[in-house]
Amino acid sequence: MNYTHLTQIERYQIYALRKAGQTQRQIASLLKRSESTISRELRRNTGGRGYRPKQAHKKSEERRAINARRIDEDVWEFA
Template identity: 65%
Template sequence: MNYTQLTEHERYQIYSLLKAGLNQKEIAENLERNPSTISRELMRNKGLRGYRPKQAQQQSDDRR
């Protein structure tokens, strides 16, 4: 099974699209990703102040 991890650029796109009011399915379509990828990203990397791309990238790097 082949997959690629989200890039920092994609994380900033997710943040922008969330702020624009798009839902997870619409964000997934925009990024050509599976909706479950977006869902997992938001669950794993959401902090006390919501989803923040820089923080999400740091958390991902730490787990890696």
């Protein structure tokens, strides 16, 4: 299975298409992404002020940095 993270450009496209009244299904089709990917992106990153692509991308970068941390050798020795 191939999986790629959404790019910042795709996030701005999602924003513009939502503003234009497109449905999640239409957005997924246009971006050639799974409907669940679009749904998950909007659910994770829509707040009181709506979907904000710049903030969404920043949050995704922060999540990626946290998940990318390596386990210390001390922890491996403990296990």
